[in-house]
Amino acid sequence: MRWLIGLIVFVLTAIIAHLVVLNSIPAKIMSTAMERMADRGIALNGWTAAPRITPETQTVVRPSPDLSYAICRFDTSDGPVLLSAPTAQTYGSLSIFDDRTNNVFVASLQDGSDFEGVIAYPPGNPPIEEGRGYAANGLNTVEIDGKGLALIRRLAPDQDTHDLAAALIEASRCEKLGR
Amino acid sequence: MRILLISLIAAVCGTAIGAVSALWMGGLLSGGLRIGDSIKVDDWSSDWSIGSEAANPYVRARIARVGLLALRKEEAVYFNRAVDDEGRALTEACTYRVSAGALPAEWWSITLYDRDSRLPMNTDGALSFDATDAADLGDAGDWSFTISPAKGTGPKRQWVSSKAADVFDLTLRLYLPTDALLDDPAAALRPPRIERLSCEGGV
Numbered sequence: 001m002r003w004l005i006g007l008i009v010f011v012l013t014a015i016i017a018h019l020v021v022l023n024s025i026p027a028k029i030m031s032t033a034m035e036r037m038a039d040r041g042i043a044l045n046g047w048t049a050a051p052r053i054t055p056e057t058q059t060v061v062r063p064s065p066d067l068s069y070a071i072c073r074f075d076t077s078d079g080p081v082l083l084s085a086p087t088a089q090t091y092g093s094l095s096i097f098d099d100r101t102n103n104v105f106v107a108s109l110q111d112g113s114d115f116e117g118v119i120a121y122p123p124g125n126p127p128i129e130e131g132r133g134y135a136a137n138g139l140n141t142v143e144i145d146g147k148g149l150a151l152i153r154r155l156a157p158d159q160d161t162h163d164l165a166a167a168l169i170e171a172s173r174c175e176k177l178g179r
Numbered sequence: 180m181r182i183l184l185i186s187l188i189a190a191v192c193g194t195a196i197g198a199v200s201a202l203w204m205g206g207l208l209s210g211g212l213r214i215g216d217s218i219k220v221d222d223w224s225s226d227w228s229i230g231s232e233a234a235n236p237y238v239r240a241r242i243a244r245v246g247l248l249a250l251r252k253e254e255a256v257y258f259n260r261a262v263d264d265e266g267r268a269l270t271e272a273c274t275y276r277v278s279a280g281a282l283p284a285e286w287w288s289i290t291l292y293d294r295d296s297r298l299p300m301n302t303d304g305a306l307s308f309d310a311t312d313a314a315d316l317g318d319a320g321d322w323s324f325t326i327s328p329a330k331g332t333g334p335k336r337q338w339v340s341s342k343a344a345d346v347f348d349l350t351l352r353l354y355l356p357t358d359a360l361l362d363d364p365a366a367a368l369r370p371p372r373i374e375r376l377s378c379e380g381g382v
Binding site for chain 2: 002003005006007009010011012013014015016017018019020021022023025026029030033053054055056058060061062063064065066091093095097100101102103104106108149151155157
């Protein structure tokens, strides 16, 4: 009887540990990546243009050397965050990832796109509610609970196009919205 | 008392095995199980749930480990391949010819990564081949490039360096893939071929 109880305890703890560890992996990896970005000086609520991708400058797994990247760490805990970027001639996108690595939003930044910006807002506080001091007219919205990462990718297979893409960061926004 | 001791040992062993099996099945241990390559075209594999909330926990864990910040399929799809046309592992010791034609996306690239999912540490400046290279070389519908540790006699933009890569794999990125590809990848994609041309020491 006691061996049967031991077997049951073994199976139950194995299943629970398996599920707990498995489901914690993405958030743990994302959290570590965000901490490393913070250590490298990537600001909260502001775009940071990454240097051109080379073996020496790579900081995340499988970066594409054909793209320029800009990163914004943001946190909706204290209210919504506005993200935007200008369009350009070649392929580009603005994407948002939650703290479990889900790609919860993506918009084209290529000429012809009607993307004006996106507001990331905390659950239960949609930005279209009246009386909050800002409007979502013409903007996309996405619900994010706490920390998130936004990424601008632009086609930039050489140094000149990389520099052009990096110059567009000044016209891009990643900032907390006032109430 | 004895039943408590047995239960405690069982709980410790169960927790350890549960945790290690999660790391293995989630792809975090070297040589771990790969779950989630639901799409296979020749030896190129992908999964349409990458980046989406529909991804199962095994896919999500593996992508967090080897492809953090991957886009969802409407924006980009990713195919990986680690073997040549004969099913042999890709290695720095050999020279390969990669060839294909038009690919069903607005833009695409093929990049070489080492076994740690990193760009190989070399200064050759030849990390990938892309749609722009194919178009500039004259025929986006019939292109090829060489993978080798040292540049041969051909044009530089037709060469991807495997120097310092050891055993490697390739990632094919297809940006803004066509609906036909998303609906029926096996029919829409004629994936790049990888021919092994020669090996150091005649391997």
